[in-house]
Amino acid sequence: MTGPNRHYVLAAGGTGGHLTPAFALAHALERRGHHVALITDERGVAIPGKPDFLPAHVLPAGRFGKNPLRWASGVSSVLEGRSMALRLFDSFEPSAVIGFGGYPALPALLAARKAGIPSLIHEQNAVLGRVNRLLAGGVDAIATAYPEVDRLKPKYMDKVHLVGNPVRPEVLALRDEPFPPFTEDGLLRVLVTGGSQGARVLSEVVPDGLAMLQPALRSRLQVTQQCRPEDLDAVRDRYSNHGIPAELGTYFENMAARLADAHLFIGRAGASTIAELTAVGRPAILIPLPIATDDHQAANVREMVKAGGARSIRQHAFTAKELAKQIQALAQRPETLATAAHAAWNCGRPKAAEDLADLIESFGGAAMQDVIRVAGEDARIASEQLAGDPA
Structure with missing residues (x-):
């Protein structure tokens, strides 16, 4: 007191x-x-x-x-x-x-x-x-x-x-934990969420974008993705057809633990999302919600993008090809992803x-x-x- x-x-x-x-x-x-x-x-x-x-x-x-x-x-x-x-x-x-x-x-x-x-x-x-x-x-x-x-x-x-x-205590507790090891031949763990209700555009684009990665990187993927209930079966089929292992759900109980394990985040640019990414230090590819009031999600990404901790793709340009391009640039070399993670951490x-x-x-x-x-x-x-x- x-x-x-x-x-x-x-x-x-x-x-x-x-x-x-x-x-x-x-x-x-x-x-x-x-x-x-x-x-x-x-x-x-x-x-x-x-x-x-x-x-x-x-x-x-x-x-x-x-x-x-x-x-x-x-x-x-x-x-x-x-x-x-x-x-x-x-x-x-x-x-x-x-x-x-x-x-x-x-x-x-x-x-x-x-x-x-x-x-x-x-x-x-x-x-x-x-x-x-x-x-x-x-x-x-x-x-x-x-x-x-x-x-x-x-x-x-x-x-x-x-x-x-301010962020949740369980997320803040992860700030001093090191970025999970990412090596030339190790797993690339990707966390995908679209907010509390999921986002259909992520369900439609992300599986195909991940499938377009170079084989050496695609073969190392391990994906966790939150989906809307009505999209779950279709997304599961997409990943299955691409041969990409993915854990799918409409809600994940312990999101802090999943964020701790992730090497890369893909999702919307809500204020709490960015606060948690920068608190923990996780690089991200962010797709601002185009109908957000005053386009505030696009403004939210400015600091993190300028620092080098995130890349922002407007929804009209968010295609499988563009997503694959941005992931490839971030994850082709372990040091690039680690540098982006540190840049995100510095924004926290x-x-x-x-x-x-x-x-x-x-x-x-x-x-x-x-x-x-x-x-x-x-x-x-x-x-x-x-x-x-x-x-």
Whole structure:
């Protein structure tokens, strides 16, 4: 425990991208002796990985699309959620409220502002998300995962702190483990995932791309691939026809162990994925999701690609031939793959959860401290800005 016992509220949308760093922060704060509560939606309550010590509260959180006719119901939900959050704050008395993006964070952070409770937002992606863009002006600090964050207004830079993206403890524990040996005649272990629901394009392209590798490399492949349930049989047939050994599944229980064994990762470029790849130090071929909001996955890959730890292929150019070309370039010589792994490792920010916890502990106590400084009403506003706030 690093200071007096305090209460903190974390607010996050119900996806893994928002909740994984929230859970990692909850662990860090709980280890320091603090009490933590979570505000989320129905999906977030049911998501795997929620700490047992973390009570969850579901609040209404209206969505605001492009159709103004739907704004009224969104405004009503936000107001209801804000009122519920205020009642929670009255009983829980948080020292600060921390938002991780997603619509459930909106009423919680608006309530914190109304109650005069210090607040902070954490942005996992390299593009400031819609809800975080709305809230940025009213919070006390903005924590980021990347040195460059698009759509973050220059006038907010004096309260920006680069901390990184917190990852699961079981993944972080692998950081000091060496890159698995890869020799001229040893196995090349490839891990392929497309996020929590898999990705059809990976199921269609990866088996054929691996089959196009030079025989000396193709004969050494050992593949683990996550697929959608409806794609599983077709992918199994593809690998069987190519004579490539592959373990397929719709969900893998211990993904950290599989990442530890992998020499090469192929998959999407979500914020949590990149945080884990750089925490462990695994080279990657990344295919940003083309329909991601504000094309944020393409922005997420910039740092890792620039460092030499990953290669990025836009989905329209993601063909079997192009994939084989990139794998061949990375894995033809053991030293090339090892160098890429080290470059990925250098991009990692393993102290993200602790640095974020340090920043949060500065609320309600001493004056706010610089963790890693990179630069020096309500529902009506929410509906207007969410519908079309300029960057």
